[in-house]
Each structure stands twice: as C-alpha cells, then as structure tokens.
Amino acid sequence: MAGHRGQNGAQEMAPAAHPGRSAAHVTVPTAHPGRSTAHETTPTARPRRNALTTGSTEDDPGSYRDALNSSLNKQWKEAMRQDYASLIENSTFTPVTNTNGMKPIGCRWVYKTKRNPNGTIRYKACLLIKGYEQIRAVGFDETYAPVGKLITLRYLLSFAVQNSYQIDHLDVITAFLNPEIYTEVYMQLPQGIEWLESTAMPTSNRDCFLRLNKALYGLRQALRPWHQEIDDFLQSIGFHHSQADISLYIRNAGVLILLYVDDILVFYAEEALENALRVKQRLILQYKMSNLGPAKQFLSLEIDRLADGTITLSRPGYISTILARFNMQDANLAPTPLHPKNRLNINTSDAEEEVD
Amino acid sequence: MYAAIGTRLDIALAVAALRRYNMKPYRVHLTAAKRVLRYLKATADVKLVFPSTTSTEASPLVGYTDSDYAGGRADRKSQGGHIFKVYGAPISWLSRKQGLVAFSTTEAEYIACSDATREAEWQIRLHMDVTGETVVPTIYCDSNGVLKTIYSAVSSPKTKHINIRYHISRDWQERRIVNFTDISTDDNLADIMTKALGPEKHQHFATSISLRSKL
Numbered sequence: 001m002a003g004h005r006g007q008n009g010a011q012e013m014a015p016a017a018h019p020g021r022s023a024a025h026v027t028v029p030t031a032h033p034g035r036s037t038a039h040e041t042t043p044t045a046r047p048r049r050n051a052l053t054t055g056s057t058e059d060d061p062g063s064y065r066d067a068l069n070s071s072l073n074k075q076w077k078e079a080m081r082q083d084y085a086s087l088i089e090n091s092t093f094t095p096v097t098n099t100n101g102m103k104p105i106g107c108r109w110v111y112k113t114k115r116n117p118n119g120t121i122r123y124k125a126c127l128l129i130k131g132y133e134q135i136r137a138v139g140f141d142e143t144y145a146p147v148g149k150l151i152t153l154r155y156l157l158s159f160a161v162q163n164s165y166q167i168d169h170l171d172v173i174t175a176f177l178n179p180e181i182y183t184e185v186y187m188q189l190p191q192g193i194e195w196l197e198s199t200a201m202p203t204s205n206r207d208c209f210l211r212l213n214k215a216l217y218g219l220r221q222a223l224r225p226w227h228q229e230i231d232d233f234l235q236s237i238g239f240h241h242s243q244a245d246i247s248l249y250i251r252n253a254g255v256l257i258l259l260y261v262d263d264i265l266v267f268y269a270e271e272a273l274e275n276a277l278r279v280k281q282r283l284i285l286q287y288k289m290s291n292l293g294p295a296k297q298f299l300s301l302e303i304d305r306l307a308d309g310t311i312t313l314s315r316p317g318y319i320s321t322i323l324a325r326f327n328m329q330d331a332n333l334a335p336t337p338l339h340p341k342n343r344l345n346i347n348t349s350d351a352e353e354e355v356d
Numbered sequence: 357m358y359a360a361i362g363t364r365l366d367i368a369l370a371v372a373a374l375r376r377y378n379m380k381p382y383r384v385h386l387t388a389a390k391r392v393l394r395y396l397k398a399t400a401d402v403k404l405v406f407p408s409t410t411s412t413e414a415s416p417l418v419g420y421t422d423s424d425y426a427g428g429r430a431d432r433k434s435q436g437g438h439i440f441k442v443y444g445a446p447i448s449w450l451s452r453k454q455g456l457v458a459f460s461t462t463e464a465e466y467i468a469c470s471d472a473t474r475e476a477e478w479q480i481r482l483h484m485d486v487t488g489e490t491v492v493p494t495i496y497c498d499s500n501g502v503l504k505t506i507y508s509a510v511s512s513p514k515t516k517h518i519n520i521r522y523h524i525s526r527d528w529q530e531r532r533i534v535n536f537t538d539i540s541t542d543d544n545l546a547d548i549m550t551k552a553l554g555p556e557k558h559q560h561f562a563t564s565i566s567l568r569s570k571l
Binding site: 156299308326333335336340 | 373
C-alpha cells in the first residue's frame with residue numbers, strides 16, 4: 001500500500017521527468033519512450049504496456065556497468081545501440097567542443113526487461129538525462145505541461161455513451177522528439193559512446209559535450225515544447241481549449257479532443273464522422289502517429305464498449321499484481337474495504353507497536 | 357492507491373483513511389490495508405459502468421454529499437465526502453477528513469456541502485464547454501438542518517459562527533446555480549465515502565454507484 005510512486009513502468013523509465021509527482025496524481029501514461037524502435041510498434045499491438053501488468057523482472061541492471069557485466073550483456077548492448085541509433089536518426093543532439101562556461105548535465109542508461117503478452121521478452125535501454133541536475137534559470141524556462149484530469153475522461157466517456165459518440169485513439173510515436181528545444185542544454189557523453197558512435201569523435205568529456213536539439217527523456221522541460229507544438233497545431237485547425245480543462249479541445253460540429261501528453265482521444269458524433277476523419281488525417285500527416293482505432297486503453301485503464309453503447313472502465317490485472325506484490329494471492333476475501341467497527345482514528349499511542 | 361483514483365470509488369474512504377498513516381504505519385493500519393486488498397481480491401472483476409440507459413434525474417449532473425461527524429474521535433475531525441454523477445455514471449468523488457473541527461453534525465454536513473458546491477462549479481463549466489448548455493446540478497443532502505440553513509438566508513444562532521466561505525452553498529442555492537435537495541439517508545450514495553458500512557449496505561451502494569462485476 002505504502003507509496004505507489006515508482007511502481008509504474010513509465011516512472012521508472014523516466015524518473016526525473018516528473019519530479020514530485022504524488023501518488024494522488026494521475027500518473028504519466030505507461031512506459032514508452034517516444035523513440036520506440038520499429039519492431040515494437042505496430043498499430044494494433046500497443047507498444048505501451050504497464051510494467052505492472054506485463055511483469056518486469058527485478059534483476060534489470062541498475063547501471064551501465066551492471067549491464068555490461070550481466071549474462072545478458074549482448075542483449076543490453078543491442079538495446080543501447082537501438083536507442084542510440086534512434087536518437088541519432090532524430091538528430092537529438094550535436095557534438096560540440098567544450099568551451100568554458102558550459103555546464104553539461106549528466107546522463108545515464110536505464111534498462112528494462114519487458115515481457116510481451118505472447119511470452120516473448122524484449123530488452124529495452126533508454127538514455128535519460130539527469131534532469132535533477134538542472135539548475136533553475138539555466139535552461140529551465142518553463143517546465144509546466146498540463147495533463148488531463150481523469151474526471152474529464154470519465155465525463156467524456158459518460159457524455160459519449162449518452163450521445164452515441166465514437167472514441168478513436170491516436171498515439172504520437174516520437175512526441176518528445178518532435179519539437180526543437182530553444183534553450184541551450186548541454187549533456188555529457190553517454191557511457192559506451194566509444195562503441196556506440198561509429199563516426200570519429202572525441203570520446204572524452206573533457207573535450208566534447210552534446211548539445212541537445214530535441215528534448216530527451218528526463219529533461220525537465222521535456223513535455224513543454226511538445227505541448228506547445230501540439231497546442232498550436234490544434235488551434236490552427238480550429239480547436240479551442242475548454243475553460244474547465246485545457247487538455248480538452250473543442251471544435252463546433254461534434255468533435256472533441258482529449259490530449260494526454262502523447263495520447264490523443266478523438267470523440268465525435270456519428271454525424272460528424274467525416275469531420276473527425278479529416279481531423280485525424282491532418283494529425284497523422286503532421287506527426288508520426290499510430291492510428292489505434294476505437295479507444296481500448298488509455299492511461300492504463302481499459303475501455304470496453306458493449307453492443308448497446310455502454311462503456312466499462314477497469315484496470316484488469318492490476319489487483320492480481322498488487323496482491324502478488326504483497327504475497328496475498330491466497331488471502332481470505334473480505335466483504336467490505338473497511339471493517340464497520342474500524343477505528344483508524346483511535347489514538348495511535350495506545351495501538352500496538354509501530355512497524356517498519 | 358491508483359486503483360481508487362481511476363475506477364474504484366468503493367475504496368476511496370479506506371484509501372483516504374489509510375493514506376494518513378503511510379509514513380508511520382502501526383500494526384492496525386497494516387491490518388486495515390490488508391483488508392482493503394482482501395476486499396479488492398473479492399471484487400477484482402468489478403468495472404465502472406457508463407450505462408446506455410437514460411437516467412431518470414431531472415438534471416444530467418447529480419451530486420450526493422454526506423459527512424460522518426466525529427465528535428468521539430481523537431482529533432474530533434469529521435469525514436466528509438461527495439460523489440458526482442453525469443448521465444448516471446459517477447465521474448468524480450471525494451473522501452476527506454475535514455480540516456477543522458465541526459461543532460455539530462449539521463456543521464460537518466454544511467462543510468461537506470461547500471466542498472460539493474465547489475466541485476460542482478468546475479463541472480458546470482466543463483458541461484458548458486462541451487455541450488454549450490447551462491446545467492443546474494441537483495445536489496442531494498440528507499441533513500434537514502443543513503437544507504434549512506441553505507434555503508433560508510438568515511443565520512441561526514447555531515450556524516452564526518461558521519466561516520463565511522462555507523456559505524457558498526447557501527449563496528449558490530439562492531442564485532439557482534445549484535439545487536440542493538433532500539434525500540433519505542438510505543439512498544444517499546455519499547454514505548460510502550464517509551462511513552465504514554456493513555456488507556449489505558456497502559454492496560447496495562457499490563451497485564448504485566455503477567460498479568458492477570457482471571452486466
């Protein structure tokens with residue numbers, strides 16, 4: 001029970017991107033570094049899966065050194081190579097010569113074993129910038145990027161049922177890498193640069209840093225440029241913010257968009273079908289996106305639509321996972337969450353001993 | 357507990373009650389936490405349902421508010437809560453220990469009402485943005501004392517001391533932004549946000565807040 005933080009795949013992959021996120025907050029959509037490699041991304045099979053439901057092993061290497069020393073070092077090296085290649089392909093950074101006054105931020109590799117539902121295992125590596133080393137005022141303009149409220153999602157689901165709206169899901173593949181960043185951020189060379197980088201370049205931090213062109217996971221302002229860009233784009237095609245929740249975009253004629261970082265839900269009335277298709281088309285042309293069809297999963301919540309239009313919302317697998325974590329698979333069942341005579345408010349000084 | 361935030365409002369009270377002891381749990385709290393998990397195990401297939409049937413309510417937005425007056429507890433603070441439904445499905449809920457000590461049941465209920473009114477404000481705006489229509493939410497409350505205070509613009513000696521910001525409910529009722537309405541305690545869904553109920557009543561309310569394991 002204690003502390004939900006860090007149990008979510010996304011948070012483990014990108015710990016510094018969301019500092020201070022409390023358990024009560026909506027969590028970031030589950031793990032998927034924007035730059036997912038081609039073999040994991042098919043429009044139908046979601047690349048995104050919660051570490052909780054897919055079961056990640058606990059023996060993932062904690063550092064670059066661990067990865068190279070592990071028995072799976074070949075796999076981890078390949079994973080790093082793939083991640084690095086995708087960063088290069090997106091021109092995420094440019095090498096620059098070290099001059100006085102540059103304050104480079106460190107970076108580190110994060111490793112994760114992922115089990116696909118079909119039983120195969122994939123090894124993922126992700127280069128993170130140590131956003132927590134960023135100092136305010138140095139390349140730190142604005143980090144705020146709004147994320148939708150779950151209440152809005154539930155409101156829209158209820159609205160959709162009542163008014164027979166369809167809900168389609170689009171997923172931006174390289175959300176964080178799309179926009180350029182405008183402040184100067186320098187990063188130290190990643191570990192393994194000597195074998196990752198094929199072209200000749202200085203491999204010592206004394207001589208060379210990387211200047212970031214695009215936001216990288218872990219960077220404090222990673223979300224902000226992306227949000228700015230998608231916001232501009234949506235406004236340019238006729239949407240405006242809701243006053244109540246700025247991640248909700250409204251256009252007259254029965255089309256609504258709920259934006260959650262790199263997840264986009266398009267709600268539309270039956271008679272607005274053509275309109276909605278045009279909107280989707282424009283988004284897909286503008287960004288690298290998967291068209292996932294009718295929404296089935298959003299923020300790791302499963303959305304089911306029944307034949308009569310009813311929608312159900314659930315988190316399948318989550319409960320069995322937490323039961324497993326606390327070794328309670330065989331626990332007796334309880335009819336209610338709190339015992340009717342429960343007095344948690346009793347003065348704890350006369351309760352039994354403190355634990356942990 | 358993320359599970360409570362996404363779909364499982366039936367454990368919102370338990371989670372709110374236990375969260376306070378996250379930092380320094382005693383054995384009673386661990387036992388209680390395990391009970392929540394044992395309950396979840398028993399109800400693992402429960403889903404939040406957005407029904408296609410039309411609700412019989414006059415307003416598409418309906419709130420329920422309740423409180424559990426805690427004169428006898430160590431810190432004398434009451435538990436307040438509310439549930440809001442849109443078109444028959446719950447979209448927002450709250451269970452929280454009130455920040456100040458209420459002097460009476462009525463006062464605790466009154467504070468819970470002001471929480472609900474403020475939540476309604478946001479949903480009125482959301483509804484306006486999406487549909488272009490002004491909605492006057494029905495907010496159900498099972499305390500006659502509170503309803504009397506809300507309907508009448510005069511302060512009685514019993515409510516005179518209440519902080520002005522809690523009078524938002526009365527103000528908004530008068531301006532017809534919200535519509536507070538009487539409900540019997542047995543039908544007040546917000547009960548599940550404020551009191552540890554027995555199995556039968558809990559089950560009844562869980563079904564009424566659109567949590568179902570079978571459709």
